[in-house]
Amino acid sequence: MLAFAIRRLIEAAFVMLTVALLSFVLFRFVGDPINQIVSQDASLEERIRLREDLGLNDPIPVQFGRFVWKAMNLDFGVSYQVKQPVITILMDRFPATLELAFAAALFAIAIGIPMGVYTGIHRHSMLSKWFLSISLIGISLPTFLIGILLIYVFAVKLGWLPSYGRGETVKIGFWKTGLLTWSGLKALILPAITLGLFQMTLITRLVRSEMLEVLRTDYIKFARARGLSNRAVYFGHALKNTLVPVVTIIGLQVGAIIAFAIITETVFQWPGMGLLFIKSVQTADIPVMSAYLLLVAFMFVVINFIVDLLYVAIDPRIRLAGSGAGH
Amino acid sequence: MRSWKALVVASALAVAATSAEAVTFKYAFQGDLNALDPYTLNETFTLGVMGNVMEGLTKRDKDLKIIPGLAEKWEILEPTRWRFTLRKGVKFHGGEEFSADDVLFSLDRMRSEFSQLKSRAPADMKAVKVDDHTIDFILGQPNPILHAEWDTWYIFSKKWAEAVGATQAQSGKATSLNPWALKANGTGPFTIESHEPGVKTVFKKNPNWWGKVEHNLDDVIFTTIKSDATRVAAPLSGEVDLIEPVPVQDMERIGRDDKAQVLTGPELRTIFLNIDSFRDELKYASVKGKNPFKDVRVRKAFYQAIDIEAIKSKVMRGQAVPSSLLISPLLFAPGAEIKRHPYDVEAARKLMADAGYAEGFELRMDCPNDRYVNDAAICQAVAAMLARINVKITLNAQPKAKFFEFAGSTGKFDTSFAMLGWTPGSFDSHNVLQNVSGCRDADGKGAQFNYGGWCNAKHDELAKKIAAESDTTKRNAMILEAYKIIHDEVGLLPLHQQALAWGVSKSVTIPQRADNQILFYWAQKK
Numbered sequence: 121m122l123a124f125a126i127r128r129l130i131e132a133a134f135v136m137l138t139v140a141l142l143s144f145v146l147f148r149f150v151g152d153p154i155n156q157i158v159s160q161d162a163s164l165e166e167r168i169r170l171r172e173d174l175g176l177n178d179p180i181p182v183q184f185g186r187f188v189w190k191a192m193n194l195d196f197g198v199s200y201q202v203k204q205p206v207i208t209i210l211m212d213r214f215p216a217t218l219e220l221a222f223a224a225a226l227f228a229i230a231i232g233i234p235m236g237v238y239t240g241i242h243r244h245s246m247l248s249k250w251f252l253s254i255s256l257i258g259i260s261l262p263t264f265l266i267g268i269l270l271i272y273v274f275a276v277k278l279g280w281l282p283s284y285g286r287g288e289t290v291k292i293g294f295w296k297t298g299l300l301t302w303s304g305l306k307a308l309i310l311p312a313i314t315l316g317l318f319q320m321t322l323i324t325r326l327v328r329s330e331m332l333e334v335l336r337t338d339y340i341k342f343a344r345a346r347g348l349s350n351r352a353v354y355f356g357h358a359l360k361n362t363l364v365p366v367v368t369i370i371g372l373q374v375g376a377i378i379a380f381a382i383i384t385e386t387v388f389q390w391p392g393m394g395l396l397f398i399k400s401v402q403t404a405d406i407p408v409m410s411a412y413l414l415l416v417a418f419m420f421v422v423i424n425f426i427v428d429l430l431y432v433a434i435d436p437r438i439r440l441a442g443s444g445a446g447h
Numbered sequence: 448m449r450s451w452k453a454l455v456v457a458s459a460l461a462v463a464a465t466s467a468e469a470v471t472f473k474y475a476f477q478g479d480l481n482a483l484d485p486y487t488l489n490e491t492f493t494l495g496v497m498g499n500v501m502e503g504l505t506k507r508d509k510d511l512k513i514i515p516g517l518a519e520k521w522e523i524l525e526p527t528r529w530r531f532t533l534r535k536g537v538k539f540h541g542g543e544e545f546s547a548d549d550v551l552f553s554l555d556r557m558r559s560e561f562s563q564l565k566s567r568a569p570a571d572m573k574a575v576k577v578d579d580h581t582i583d584f585i586l587g588q589p590n591p592i593l594h595a596e597w598d599t600w601y602i603f604s605k606k607w608a609e610a611v612g613a614t615q616a617q618s619g620k621a622t623s624l625n626p627w628a629l630k631a632n633g634t635g636p637f638t639i640e641s642h643e644p645g646v647k648t649v650f651k652k653n654p655n656w657w658g659k660v661e662h663n664l665d666d667v668i669f670t671t672i673k674s675d676a677t678r679v680a681a682p683l684s685g686e687v688d689l690i691e692p693v694p695v696q697d698m699e700r701i702g703r704d705d706k707a708q709v710l711t712g713p714e715l716r717t718i719f720l721n722i723d724s725f726r727d728e729l730k731y732a733s734v735k736g737k738n739p740f741k742d743v744r745v746r747k748a749f750y751q752a753i754d755i756e757a758i759k760s761k762v763m764r765g766q767a768v769p770s771s772l773l774i775s776p777l778l779f780a781p782g783a784e785i786k787r788h789p790y791d792v793e794a795a796r797k798l799m800a801d802a803g804y805a806e807g808f809e810l811r812m813d814c815p816n817d818r819y820v821n822d823a824a825i826c827q828a829v830a831a832m833l834a835r836i837n838v839k840i841t842l843n844a845q846p847k848a849k850f851f852e853f854a855g856s857t858g859k860f861d862t863s864f865a866m867l868g869w870t871p872g873s874f875d876s877h878n879v880l881q882n883v884s885g886c887r888d889a890d891g892k893g894a895q896f897n898y899g900g901w902c903n904a905k906h907d908e909l910a911k912k913i914a915a916e917s918d919t920t921k922r923n924a925m926i927l928e929a930y931k932i933i934h935d936e937v938g939l940l941p942l943h944q945q946a947l948a949w950g951v952s953k954s955v956t957i958p959q960r961a962d963n964q965i966l967f968y969w970a971q972k973k
Contacts (some may be wrong), residue, residue, distance in 0.1 A: 157488075158563055164856055164891050166565075201483040203617045203628045204643045212643070243932030268676045275684040281681045284475075284672050285647070306600060389672045391646040399645065399673070402817065404848040 123378035127429060132421040140191065143410050144184050153200050153404040174200075191414060198409035203402070206411045210393060216286060217385070217392030221377045223308050224316030224384075228372065232320040236327025240335070241354060251324065258321035263380065264382040267314040267387035274310060282307045284389035296402045315384040319373050326369060330362035375420045469665040472955065474965060475672040475681055482628040486616040489872070494599045495964030496669065499650065500540075501601035501633030504550065505594050509969065510956040511777075511874065512672040513594065515636060517545065517602055517621060526589035533580040537657045539604040540631075547576045552605035552614075557946050562632040564617035566872070573903075578833070591917040595873040599748040607632045636660065636968040637667060645671055662970050682707040682950045688972065689955060691965060693819060693948040695764045701950045709951040710925045710959045713768050715775045715824040716870040720829070722746055722941040723863040725889070725900025731811035731841075731863050736848025739804055740863075740899075746937035747788060749796035752836045753829055754790045755942060762824045766946035767897075772930050773879050774871065775944050777961055781927050785934050787941075795836045814842065814864040815850040820876045820945040826866055837901055838866075854898055856891030865898050871963070877924045880910040884933050901938035945963055 153174070154167050171177055175186070190197065196206035235255070239248040258266075274284035287303030289296045298304030334340060335358055343353050381395030389395065393412055400408035478492060485497040506516035511631040515521075518531040537545040557564050571587035574840045586593065608614050611627040631639045636656045640649040641889060650667035672678040674688070681687035683704050693701055698709045722740045729738040739745045755769040762908030770781065771787040799805060815825035823844040830840035854862040871878035886902035889939050909929040916922040935941065947963050 143524075150848060152848060152855075152857050155851040155855065162563060162565075163491075164895055167857065201479070201481050203484075203487065204644070264674075267682075271677060271680045273687070276680050279684055282686055282688070284677050285670055285683050289752065328477070387674050387677055389670065389674065389677055391643075395673065396645065402846065402848060 124432070125429070128425050130445050132345075132425060135421055136414065136417055137188070140188055140410070140414060141184065143413040144180075145188060147404075149281060150401060150406070150409070153406060157200050160285060161437045187410065191411075196411035196414075199408050200405045201403050201408075202393030206407045209396065209408065210411055210415065211294060212296070213391060213393045213396050215297060216390060217378060217381050217394060219297065219299060220311055220315060220381055220384070220390055220392060221374065222310065223312035224377050224381075225319065225370070225374060227312050227316040227321055228319035228373075232326055233366070235320075236324040237354065238329060238358060238374050239324065240331025242408045243332070255321040255324045258317040263314060263318070263383045264387050266317060267310070267358055267384060268309045270314060271387075281310055283310075284392055311384050311388040311390050313375060314387065315381060316378075318371075319377060322369065322373070323366065326366055330365060331358060334358045367430075368427060371430065375416075375423045378419060379416055449686050450710065452541050461896050470663055471666045471668060472664045472689075472972050473668045473670070473687045474691070474967070475670050475687050476691050476965075477671070477673055477675075477678060479671045480642070480648055480669060481644050482617055482749075483631045483639065483642060484600070484613070484617045484628050486557055486559075487628075488563050489563040491870070491963055492965075493497065495632065495962075495966065496648075497601060497633070497960045498599065498964055498966055499637045499667075499968055500631050500635045500639055501603075502635050503600045503602060505531075506587065507596045507598045507960075507962075509960060511961060515691070518800070519727070521594065524583070527586040529586070529593060530577070530585045531584065531732050532581045532911055533582065534657060535580055537632055537634050538606060538655055541604060541890050543604040543632075544961045545602070545604070545634055546579045547582050548579075549602055549605045550574070550582055551576060553600070554605060556616060557600060559615040564600060564616075567596050570869065585636070589907065589917050589920065590915070591919075592873055592877070595742055595875055601633060603929045604632055634748050636662070640666075643965055653962050660894035660968075662968050664970060664972060665969060667967055673810055673969065679950065680903060682952055684950070688952040689957065689965065690950040691824050691948075691963070692820070693950045695946075696950060698764070698766070701827075703860065705953075707950055707952050710957075711766060711946050712959050713775065713777065713944050714947045714959060714963055715961050716819070717770055717773055717775060717777060717944050718822075718825070718866065718868045718942045719773060719883075720749075720865055720942065721862070721865045721897070721899035722749065722874070722901075722940065723899050724938075725860070725887075725902070726863075729810070729863050730861070733839075739802065742802045743936055744798040744802040745804060746940075748795040748836055749833065749838070750788050750940050751795040751798070752838075753942075754942065755787065756790070756827050758825055759943065760819050761946065762828050763943070766820070766948065767822070767943040768946070769943045770941045772935065773778075773869065773933065773939060773941055774876055774930075775924070775961070778784075778871065778874050779923075779930075781923050782930055784904045784927065785930060786884075788934075788937070790860050792835050798834050805837070807839065809839040810842070810864055811841045811843055811862075813850060813854050813862045814844045815847040815866065816844040818847040818850070819868045820868060825942065856895050859889060859893070860898055862898060862902060867896065867898055869896065875961075877910065880906065880926075880929055884929075884938055885910055888925050897939075899939060901936070903932055903936060903938065904930045906938075 154393040158167055158170060175183060177395045199206055199209055204207055221249055235251050241252050242248050271283045274281045285307055287307035289298045289304060290300045298308060340353060340358060343357050349361060381392060382398060384390065385392045385394040386398055396408060397412045460545065476492060477522065480493060480496055487495060487499060489782055497954055502516050504516055504518040508514045517534055517537060519534050521531045522530060522532050533547060539545060543812060551574055569586060569590060573584060574928045575583045575973055577583055580681035601872050613627045617628045629642050636653050636658065638653050640651045642648045648669040652665050672681060673812055675694045678690050679693065679701065682690055683706065685706055693709055701707050701709050706734055723887045724740040726738055731739065759765065759767045759769055768788060771785045774782065795955040812830060814823055816823040826842055826844060830842050833840055854860065854865045869879065869883050882894055882896045884897060884906065886907050887895065887897050887900055904927050907923050913922055913925050916925065947959060951957065954973040955970060
């Protein structure tokens with residue numbers, strides 16, 4: 121187990137370094153940050169001096185080395201645009217993204233699993249067909265379209281929910297939360313649905329097919345033969361056994377939810393990290409972009425690491441088979 | 448249980464009572480409000496926002512006329528000596544008394560290393576304090592438009608800046624970072640209550656403001672809404688009182704609504720095309736060994752092949768004013784005398800044939816796609832129109848950060864045919880002649896924004912004279928002459944002035960200034 125963990129950690133470090141290098145190379149092509157900083161009639165000399173000042177004239181390996189060294193010391197530099205340390209800005213935005221991702225995941229699980237169970241048990245009912253059609257929409261419509269649609273219906277036409285922003289927030293330590301105010305909760309609903317819809321669909325379909333599979337197995341037949349109630353059979357035996365792959369998928373999708381939040385955050389002007397990233401791309405704010413990509417890579421690595429460990433812990437067969445294939 | 452209910456009712460009543468009294472104006476813009484130090488970013492929007500909080504020696508009224516601000520009056524004692532008399536009894540938000548020392552301090556700060564506002568005053572200008580409320584500005588040479596941009600040169604409180612360490616404009620370096628970049632202290636009609644860059648900024652009415660209050664607001668909340676669709680939805684759902692800008696394709700939708708309306712007006716920015724008449728061999732073209740754009744006939748053929756009315760009606764949906772000059776008629780009225788070369792494909796074909804390009808040529812066109820209203824769509828239209836004179840355009844539309852990098856001086860003007868927009872910061876033609884149509888070298892020394900590098904000695908000589916001429920009639924005559932040269936020689940191809948478009952709730956009245964600053968100290972909300 122320890123050897124396994126150490127090997128994973130070394131792999132993780134390698135992944136981080138690769139992401140850092142890739143993002144760094146990419147940023148050579150995002151454009152000129154200088155033009156976004158200076159005024160339109162700044163002189164040529166002024167522009168050249170600023171380039172020098174920001175270290176943009178150094179050879180690329182030197183810039184990369186400096187970047188990695190500073191990143192290891194948690195120093196990501198200063199945003200060209202906001203003129204504040206990147207780490208401060210990211211920490212300011214991080215709670216918003218995490219709360220949104222958490223709410224979206226909760227929505228996906230709370231709706232997805234029951235829908236999956238229902239459609240698995242009542243395969244031919246009218247309601248099942250409805251559920252499946254809805255989940256088809258969730259898969260096929262792009263996120264931004266769903267967001268705009270929800271805004272149009274619930275904000276513009278009905279006027280029930282706000283169309284943008286995070287509502288009132290309360291500060292607990294450094295964590296700015298929107299979960300404790302009425303307007304904050306209201307503002308969370310539409311973005312969470314938009315972000316979670318795809319995952320919900322995924323979970324519904326996964327649970328459904330797993331249920332269909334499990335319900336055909338012998339131990340379910342025996343359970344029925346023993347005269348157990350439907351309830352006990354479906355939830356006590358069948359559902360429990362479908363959950364192993366579902367938990368794995370959910371774990372892996374948490375990373376995806378945070379990364380996909382970029383689009384949802386843009387549509388709803390949700391003040392999270394994704395929105396910050398999009399804006400930084402437009403203004404070629406390199407320090408913010410690189411820190412964001414590193415952070416996301418870091419989260420993926422951590423989540424994958426935990427899932428790997430959980431996998432081994434949950435499923436005894438993997439342990440017995442020794443170090444089987446990873447993902 | 449009962450007491451719990453009573454509490455809810457009581458607090459609901461309390462909320463209702465305060466909201467009935469306080470008038471809150473909410474507005475949203477597509478971009479962020481970042482650092483609040485107004486010397487770090489010379490950008491209309493940021494300076495506009497800060498214009499509600501801080502003030503310059505001069506101000507501009509609803510029609511952009513220069514009016515007194517922190518200076519009560521000024522006079523030109525001799526052509527190189529201006530005397531400004533400062534307003535007495537003005538206090539900063541922090542309680543500091545406003546005096547001549549603050550102006551001297553702000554001048555130094557405006558010239559500090561990382562300031563982006565250095566062009567607000569000539570480098571050789573000196574300031575002399577006569578007494579606590581009188582300052583003389585001494586110039587190296589006469590300058591009739593010295594104070595033209597002083598409405599956005601906001602005055603800092605020396606005391607405050609020294610206390611918080613804000614004596615220099617914010618640099619991009621970590622070592623000199625200070626939290627005051629997110630704070631502000633001015634003399635203006637509003638104070639800043641809180642500021643979260645990219646999220647929300649809250650303003651409060653300054654009860655001690657020196658001027659005559661023309662608004663009825665207590666609080667103002669600014670938010671960024673980046674996504675077009677969401678921004679358009681906000682005034683329709685009544686969550687926001689004003690949005691800027693309204694995408695042209697959504698104007699009708701807001702116009703149809705009974706809660707909101709679209710305010711439009713001509714903007715000061717002029718959109719034009721640059722053609723490379725600088726290089727000896729045209730880049731990114733099928734013509735080798737020479738540059739067809741050195742021939743005025745080819746330049747004129749391009750001009751006449753563009754159907755500007757079609758661009759106006761189809762691409763801009765009517766929200767543009769075709770222009771024959773590189774400046775808005777609002778800023779230079781005598782320019783109306785110059786009329787656009789007529790749209791005439793036959794004439795254009797003939798010009799191409801005369802120049803020896805009857806068969807046309809291939810050429811790459813570079814455009815930004817997120818900078819101006821429908822920028823990439825305009826370029827597409829132009830490309831289609833030029834096909835009629837056998838010029839085959841490959842369109843290269845890029846985000847602004849990329850576009851300006853290669854097409855501008857940093858990329859050594861790596862373009863043969865490009866789109867650009869320009870608003871003269873001083874609202875004066877000299878700024879255009881100096882930056883956009885003057886001569887430059889291959890590195891950009893000279894007119895840095897003349898992407899095409901067109902150069903005319905007579906034009907530059909006129910520009911030099913215009914800078915020092917203080918007689919308005921003579922000056923205007925020379926400006927007109929310079930514009931005529933650009934027009935006759937087709938140095939650049941002007942297209943239009945795009946329109947401003949604000950989506951405004953019907954319960955709000957607010958003047959829309961042509962420079963697109965949102966000044967809510969003139970807003971009334973029902």
